[in-house]
Structures are given as C-alpha cells and as structure tokens.
Amino acid sequence: MLNVDRISVRRGKALVLRDISLSLEPRRTLAVVGESGAGKSTLIAAILGLVPCARGHVTWSGAPLGSARPSLVMQEPRSAFNPQLSLRRSVLEPCVAQGLAPDTRRLERLCDGLELTSDLLDRRPFEVSIGQVQRIGILRALIAAPPLVLFDEPLSALDAVRQKHTARLIADLQAEEGFAALVVTHDLGYAAAYADDIAVLRAGKIEEIGAAKAFVAAPQTAYGRTLRDAAFALGALERVA
Amino acid sequence: MRSIMLLSGALLALAVLGPLIAPNDPMAIDIPNRLGPPNPEHWLGTDAMGRDILSRLLHGARWTIGLAFLISVAGLLVGTALGLLSALGGKVVDWGLMRATDTFLAFPDLVAAVVVAGLLGASTGSLIFALTVTGWMRYARVARGIGLSVKSRGYVIQAQLAGLSPLATARWHYLPSLLPSLTVIWTGMFARAILGISALGFLGFGVQPPVPEWGTMLLDARIHMRSTPLQMIWPGIAVVCSVLAINLAGDALRDDLAGQHHAQ
Amino acid sequence: MIRFFIGLFLRATVVLAGTALATFALLWHAPGDPALAVALARYRAVVPDAVIDQIRAEAGFDTGFWTAFVHWLAPMLRGDFGQSAVTGRDVGPDLLTALSYTTPLALLGLLIGLAISIPLALVATKRPGQWMDRISVALASIGAAIPSYWLGLLLILLFAVQLGWLPAMGARTAAHIILPALTLGLGVAASLTRILRSGLLEARGQAFLPAFHRRGVGAHAVERDHIAPHAAIPVITVFGLELAFLLEGAVMVEVIFARPGLGTFLVGAIEARDFPKVQAVVIVAATLFVTVNLLIDLLYRVLDPRIGERNA
Ligand SMILES: Nc1ncnc2c1ncn2[C@@H]1O[C@H](COP(=O)(O)OP(=O)(O)OP(=O)(O)O)[C@@H](O)[C@H]1O
Ligand SMILES: [Mg+2]
Numbered sequence: 001m002l003n004v005d006r007i008s009v010r011r012g013k014a015l016v017l018r019d020i021s022l023s024l025e026p027r028r029t030l031a032v033v034g035e036s037g038a039g040k041s042t043l044i045a046a047i048l049g050l051v052p053c054a055r056g057h058v059t060w061s062g063a064p065l066g067s068a069r070p071s072l073v074m075q076e077p078r079s080a081f082n083p084q085l086s087l088r089r090s091v092l093e094p095c096v097a098q099g100l101a102p103d104t105r106r107l108e109r110l111c112d113g114l115e116l117t118s119d120l121l122d123r124r125p126f127e128v129s130i131g132q133v134q135r136i137g138i139l140r141a142l143i144a145a146p147p148l149v150l151f152d153e154p155l156s157a158l159d160a161v162r163q164k165h166t167a168r169l170i171a172d173l174q175a176e177e178g179f180a181a182l183v184v185t186h187d188l189g190y191a192a193a194y195a196d197d198i199a200v201l202r203a204g205k206i207e208e209i210g211a212a213k214a215f216v217a218a219p220q221t222a223y224g225r226t227l228r229d230a231a232f233a234l235g236a237l238e239r240v241a
Numbered sequence: 242m243r244s245i246m247l248l249s250g251a252l253l254a255l256a257v258l259g260p261l262i263a264p265n266d267p268m269a270i271d272i273p274n275r276l277g278p279p280n281p282e283h284w285l286g287t288d289a290m291g292r293d294i295l296s297r298l299l300h301g302a303r304w305t306i307g308l309a310f311l312i313s314v315a316g317l318l319v320g321t322a323l324g325l326l327s328a329l330g331g332k333v334v335d336w337g338l339m340r341a342t343d344t345f346l347a348f349p350d351l352v353a354a355v356v357v358a359g360l361l362g363a364s365t366g367s368l369i370f371a372l373t374v375t376g377w378m379r380y381a382r383v384a385r386g387i388g389l390s391v392k393s394r395g396y397v398i399q400a401q402l403a404g405l406s407p408l409a410t411a412r413w414h415y416l417p418s419l420l421p422s423l424t425v426i427w428t429g430m431f432a433r434a435i436l437g438i439s440a441l442g443f444l445g446f447g448v449q450p451p452v453p454e455w456g457t458m459l460l461d462a463r464i465h466m467r468s469t470p471l472q473m474i475w476p477g478i479a480v481v482c483s484v485l486a487i488n489l490a491g492d493a494l495r496d497d498l499a500g501q502h503h504a505q
Numbered sequence: 506m507i508r509f510f511i512g513l514f515l516r517a518t519v520v521l522a523g524t525a526l527a528t529f530a531l532l533w534h535a536p537g538d539p540a541l542a543v544a545l546a547r548y549r550a551v552v553p554d555a556v557i558d559q560i561r562a563e564a565g566f567d568t569g570f571w572t573a574f575v576h577w578l579a580p581m582l583r584g585d586f587g588q589s590a591v592t593g594r595d596v597g598p599d600l601l602t603a604l605s606y607t608t609p610l611a612l613l614g615l616l617i618g619l620a621i622s623i624p625l626a627l628v629a630t631k632r633p634g635q636w637m638d639r640i641s642v643a644l645a646s647i648g649a650a651i652p653s654y655w656l657g658l659l660l661i662l663l664f665a666v667q668l669g670w671l672p673a674m675g676a677r678t679a680a681h682i683i684l685p686a687l688t689l690g691l692g693v694a695a696s697l698t699r700i701l702r703s704g705l706l707e708a709r710g711q712a713f714l715p716a717f718h719r720r721g722v723g724a725h726a727v728e729r730d731h732i733a734p735h736a737a738i739p740v741i742t743v744f745g746l747e748l749a750f751l752l753e754g755a756v757m758v759e760v761i762f763a764r765p766g767l768g769t770f771l772v773g774a775i776e777a778r779d780f781p782k783v784q785a786v787v788i789v790a791a792t793l794f795v796t797v798n799l800l801i802d803l804l805y806r807v808l809d810p811r812i813g814e815r816n817a
Contacts, residue, residue: 050398072402079395084417090396097405140399343516344523347794348787349749352756352771356528356787359775360535436652440757443654444772463658470662477655484650492646 007056031191034201070148077134081125088121094144113169188231259302265293297453309434320380328388428491606766617690626701648695
C-alpha cells in the first residue's frame with residue numbers, strides 16, 4: 001500500500017507542493033485532477049523520489065518505494081524513449097533490468113489491447129505518431145507487472161475510441177493483477193468512470209479528496225464545484241451523472 | 242565517412258604491418274655503411290650506425306602511432322569516467338573534479354608532460370603516464386556536459402525506475418550520446434599524442450634509444466644535420482603525414498556529425 | 506556581480522593550490538630518494554649518509570607529506586624560490602634572466618603569427634569556399650601538423666646551413682632571435698588562421714547583417730562597428746589559448762636553437778634533477794596562466810554581460 005505522508009516539495013525557491021497526504025491500496029485507482037501548474041507532475045515525481053521532499057516521506061507497505069519497482073507513464077511520451085534504440089528494446093527494458101525473460105504472450109496481449117501492431121515496435125521513437133508512442137509508453141509501464149503504476153495524463157494524445165479502449169485495458173488488467181494506479185488527468189469523465197477516489201489539487205495543496213461518485217454528485221469545495229460544472233458544460237460528465 | 246575509414250585504416254595498417262614489410266632489421270648495425278645516401282639497398286639511406294632508415298621508420302610506426310593510440314584511448318577512458326562521475330556524483334564531487342580539471346588545464350599540456358616524464362625518469366612507462374595524465378581534461382569536460390544533459394532525459398529516468406544497472410545504463414543511454422563528440426575529440430588527442438611522443442622523444446625524455454621511435458630518430462639525426470640533412474627529413478615527414486591524416490579525418494568526422502545533426 | 510568575482514577568485518586560488526600540491530606530490534613520489542638526488546646533483550659524487558641526512562632535514566623531507574608540503578610552500582608564497590640544488594645560487598634572479606630571454610621571443614612569435622594569419626584569414630573569408638580560402642585552410646592544416654622542433658630544424662638547415670644567411674645557435678646577437686621567432690610565429694599563424702577564419706565567418710553570417718547593407722550602411726562601417734566586437738570575444742579566447750601555445754613552443758624552440766630562456770632553464774633543471782628550479786618554473790607559469798585566464802573571464806563579463814561562466 002502506498003502511503004504519502006505530509007510531503008512538501010520545493011522547486012527553486014517556491015514551495016510547489018505543501019503538506020500532501022494520501023494513501024492508495026492495491027486494486028484501487030486514485031485520480032488526481034487540477035489546473036495546469038497545480039503540481040500534479042511534481043507530485044508523481046516526489047512519490048517516485050525523482051525530486052527530493054523538503055518534508056514528509058513516501059512509503060510502500062512501510063518500506064521505501066523504490067525497491068517495489070513502480071512504473072511511470074510520462075506526460076511527454078516521446079522523451080521517455082531513447083531515440084537511438086528501437087521501441088521494442090525500450091519496452092522490454094524493465095524485464096531486462098529485472099532479469100526476467102520477456103513474456104511474449106503478455107506482450108502480444110498488451111499490444112492487442114492497445115491496438116499496436118508489432119512492426120511499430122521495431123521503429124524508433126521519432127518514426128511513430130505521438131498517440132502511438134503514448135500507448136507504447138503505457139505498454140512499457142505494464143510489461144513487467146508492477147505493483148504500482150503512475151499515469152501522467154496517459155490518454156491526452158488519443159482519439160475518443162482509443163481512449164475508451166485503452167482505459168478498458170488498464171481496468172481489466174488491474175482487476176486481474178491488482179496493481180494500484182494513480183492517474184493524473186484533465187478528463188473528469190474518465191476519472192468518474194474508472195477511479196475509486198478523486199483528489200483535487202490546486203496551487204500545491206489538496207483542495208479535496210474523496211470517493212469519485214460522491215465528488216461528481218456533490219463537490220465539497222467551491223473550486224471542486226467549478227471544476228465539475230466546467231466538465232458538465234463540456235459534456236464530459238453527462239454519460240456518468 | 243568513407244575517407245576517414247580509409248585514412249584510419251591506412252594508419253592502423255602502417256602501425257600493425259609496418260614492421261612486417263620493413264626490408265631490413267632496424268637494429269642491424271653496419272658501421273662501414275654509416276650515413277649512407279639513399280640507394281637501391283637502403284631506399285632512404287642509413288643512419289649514424291649504418292642502420293636502414295626505412296626499416297627504422299616502419300618499425301617506429303608501431304612505437305609512435307601505437308603508443309599514441311594507447312595514450313589517447315587511456316585519456317578517453319579516464320576523462321570520460323571522471324566527466325560522468327562529475328555529472329552524476331552530486332554537487333561536491335562535481336565541484337572537486339571540475340577544479341581538478343582546471344588545475345590540470347592551468348598548464349600547457351606538453352610542458353606538463355615534459356615535467357612529469359622528466360621527473361619520473363625517462364622511460365616508455367613514464368612517457369605513457371605523463372601524456373595520459375595531461376591529456377584527459379577535454380574528454381572530462383565534454384563528457385560532463387553531455388552527462389548533465391542526458392541525466393535529466395525521460396528515458397534515463399525510466400531506466401532508473403526500471404532498476405537498470407549503472408553499467409547497462411551507461412552502455413545503452415549515455416554512450417550513444419557521448420560517442421560522436423568524444424570521437425571527434427579523440428582524433429584531436431590522437432594527433433596531439435603523436436606530436437607529444439615525438440617531442441618528448443626528441444627532448445630525450447620519451448622512448449629511449451635504440452628503439453626507433455620517430456622523435457628519438459630525429460634526435461639522433463640532428464647531430465648529423467650538416468653532413469646528411471636527409472636523415473633528419475624522413476622522421477619529420479612521417480610525423481607530419483600521420484598528424485595531418487588524423488586531423489583531416491577528425492575534421493571530416495566533425496562535419497559529418499554536424500550534417501547529421503542538421504538533417505534530423 | 507560581486508558574487509561572480511568572488512567565485513572567480515576562489516576558483517583561481519583553488520586551482521593554484523591544486524597545482525602546487527600536484528607538483529609537490531610529483532616530486533615526493535618521483536623515484537629515488539629526493540635527498541640523495543639533491544646530494545648527487547650538488548656534489549656530483551658519492552656522499553656520506555650523514556650529509557644526505559642533513560639535506561633531508563634541511564628540506565624537511567624527513568617529516569610527513571603535509572608538513573614537508575607546508576615547509577616547501579611557505580617561502581614560495583613570500584616570493585622566495587630558494588637556491589638551486591646544483592649551484593647553490595638563488596633561483597629567483599636566474600629565473601628572471603630566463604624570462605627576459607623568453608618574453609621577447611614569445612612576443613615576436615605572436616607578432617609574426619598575427620602578421621601572417623590576419624591577412625590570410627581576411628583574404629580567405631572574402632569568398633568562402635573559393636580557392637584562396639581553400640589554400641589558406643590547407644596551409645593552416647599542414648602548419649598545425651608540423652611539429653615545432655622539426656620546423657626549427659628545417660629552418661636551420663635552410664637559412665643557416667645551406668644559405669648561411671642567419672645565425673642559428675645561441676643568443677649572442679639580435680639576429681639570433683629571427684629564426685626561433687619565425688619558427689614560433691609560423692606555428693602560431695597556423696592555429697590563429699583557423700580560429701580567426703571561423704570566427705570571421707561566424708560573425709559575417711549573423712542574420713542581422715544583410716539589413717545594414719540594404720539600408721546603405723557602407724561595408725566598411727559594418728566591418729568596423731558590428732563584426733569587430735563580435736570577433737573580439739573569440740580573439741580574447743584565442744589569446745588565452747595562444748599563451749599556452751607560446752610557452753609550449755618556446756620550450757621546444759629554445760632547446761633546438763640552444764637559446765637561453767625559460768625552456769632551456771626548465772629542461773636543464775629536469776635533466777640535472779634540480780628540483781627547486783623545476784618547482785619555480787611550474788609555479789610561476791601556473792600563476793601566469795591562472796592570472797591570464799582570470800583576466801579573460803573578467804573581460805568576457807565586461808564585453809558580454811550575458812556570459813556568466815565561460816566553461817560552466
Ligand atoms: N524544474 C522546475 N523548476 C522550477 N519550477 C518548476 C519546475 N518544474 C515545475 N515547476 C513549477 O512547479 C509547478 C508545478 O508544476 P507541475 O509540472 O507539477 O504542474 P502540473 O500540475 O503537472 O501541470 P500540467 O497540467 O500543465 O502538466 C509549476 O508552477 C511549475 O512552474
Ligand atoms: Mg504535468
């Protein structure tokens with residue numbers, strides 16, 4: 001179980017995260033929403049230990065998180081791949097690093113679910129489209145069956161149909177394997193449909209955190225209401241509410 | 242790119258095959274025929290001990306070019322390792338290593354090499370040590386710069402999260418970015434090493450006679466400059482041609498890489 | 506700004522301390538007993554152990570590394586370089602004499618280098634890629650590949666041995682400086698031509714220049730007001746680099762031409778294992794370099810406030 005205990009993070013002189021606490025159990029999904037620049041990506045980086053915490057700490061079942069080998073889907077999908085290597089090499093890197101034999105059955109299944117053809121993987125990162133490389137990023141994050149996956153806007157470059165299929169695949173896999181998922185998203189419709197809980201982040205603080213259904217029905221804070229109403233206005237929430 | 246391959250191939254072949262195609266024994270002393278002019282038997286003439294100059298030059302290739310190769314590669318390894326350590330080792334390590342680099346750069350490298358080799362006592366070992374210890378700084382600076390920029394790239398973070406071993410990370414993620422620039426620097430340092438070895442040999446601090454290293458040969462030839470000036474010309478031409486070839490190859494390589502960079 | 510200056514001075518100090526330490530460590534670890542080396546150099550004979558012990562105590566060699574280092578460094582900070590291990594004479598005045606021979610040689614070499622490379626670079630960049638440009642690039646490439654000691658020998662061979670026009674060895678008359686300075690100057694010219702050429706091409710290629718031509722600003726004015734300042738920064742860098750080149754070249758050239766100066770002083774001292782002399786040259790040269798580089802960094806800052814640190 002992931003435990004984030006009152007962490008604060010500095011970037012330069014500014015405090016970009018303040019006193020963040022949250023916890024996430026296996027099989028559960030937490031959606032993190034909030035305006036651009038709120039500190040969502042920084043939160044992920046702090047959880048993974050990629051930026052130092054000025055205060056507080058992050059644990060995984062009481063131990064440091066690193067040894068549990070969490071995986072990450074980056075916000076900028078192309079920069080997550082070494083331009084000099086084939087995508088297949090990068091995708092299989094987590095298996096190689098952990099000394100596992102690459103599981104071809106699993107790879108095929110994930111490729112099918114993400115609608116990726118095998119020849120795409122033999123290209124290099126700048127030879128495929130952004131949406132394709134984003135899905136390949138998800139593929140890499142899931143290949144080694146991690147206990148925790150952090151998604152930073154994993155569907156931002158996909159069309160509506162692919163968004164639905166990809167979200168479906170992640171949910172199915174989660175039901176089978178029971179990993180915990182933290183998903184940063186701007187899509188409240190997605191959050192309401194797939195997440196158990198929602199955290200609203202604003203200017204580095206958690207504005208409110210609670211069950212997803214309850215948030216959609218009745219946000220607790222003014223900012224939460226603004227966010228939800230905007231999503232309604234765009235039509236993103238209608239199918240859920 | 243092809244011309245570089247050809248040039249380096251030719252130089253390497255000279256260093257490896259030179260001794261094999263040498264017509265005579267480079268050490269065979271023949272006093273009656275000393276300081277002979279070029280003739281069918283000795284194409285480039287003979288030196289003060291009657292040794293065949295062409296054979297000495299060809300054997301010398303292994304010493305001068307071979308040692309220069311060794312020294313430039315040693316500098317490459319040391320410099321790259323220190324540069325990456327500086328980039329990845331944290332603030333204190335970085336500061337210390339960069340000041341060490343400044344210290345070694347605070348002095349013209351050939352003069353520093355003369356001091357080091359001279360004080361350690363003239364021998365091939367101290368020559369290698371002296372030129373390596375004064376020839377790693379440029380690699381270190383460049384490796385540090387590239388290391389700093391690669392360190393924060395997404396794919397390196399991914400490798401770190403996946404738990405890829407440091408060695409594999411260096412091999413797959415750092416090396417490909419380092420290689421082009423380091424190769425260009427390496428050609429320059431290879432040429433400098435040839436000049437350095439022959440300069441130290443010429444000053445008497447390098448490879449010791451009777452080994453036919455080119456600088457040492459020049460030192461021998463210098464005394465007989467008045468009577469047999471040609472004897473002094475040959476080793477110089479050998480040095481100039483090798484250095485020129487390496488420098489041209491380096492220039493071509495650099496232009497090639499710049500072109501590739503634009504194309505992408 | 507103040508922080509920047511303090512940082513620069515701090516760095517320079519650390520570098521100098523590092524050079525002193527590296528030099529001393531080298532002497533300390535040089536093969537053989539340093540006291541024995543001093544004794545041999547001084548008396549040129551086998552000496553009793555008691556004398557060696559006395560030398561050891563005098564020089565502080567019998568204490569630990571750090572004590573000996575401080576013992577060694579302290580007088581030098583006061584500008585006292587001690588006595589030659591061989592002749593017993595003060596090193597300082599001898600070093601000054603050597604410098605008084607090397608300085609004119611280096612300056613004349615630099616002058617010759619500038620006199621050759623500036624016209625060559627200007628002509629070459631008038632029509633980049635044309636035959637004049639190609640010829641000057643080729644000349645510079647060949648020049649950079651010729652070792653200075655060989656060039657010196659060739660010049661001696663031609664002008665002194667074959668033609669008999671110029672004196673070669675020693676420094677008895679004013680004419681004795683011509684061949685060494687020419688050797689040095691040709692080497693400087695080769696490296697300067699390349700640097701000046703690419704600097705000029707870069708400055709000429711700057712995007713805002715064509716606008717001036719269209720507005721009718723004379724080519725001459727453009728050259729003076731806009732190209733020159735941009736070429737200034739690389740030129741300053743070049744002087745930093747050329748200084749190293751000059752010292753390096755001077756060492757080789759002085760040895761070839763048997764000319765008194767810093768190079769012969771250094772090589773002679775190394776051959777005689779006269780440690781105080783070697784140390785003096787190393788420390789003085791390092792101080793010179795660090796000072797020049799410090800000045801260059803400051804000049805950069807003045808010329809172009811955007812530049813923070815040159816090498817960072
Ligand atoms: N390297 C950095 N140095 C200084 N400040 C930074 C740095 N990276 C991010 N910040 C600042 O930290 C804050 C949070 O950034 P973060 O990337 O976490 O936002 P975000 O919530 O992910 O936004 P978005 O939805 O646009 O991705 C922003 O104000 C940003 O300007
Ligand atoms: Mg973000």
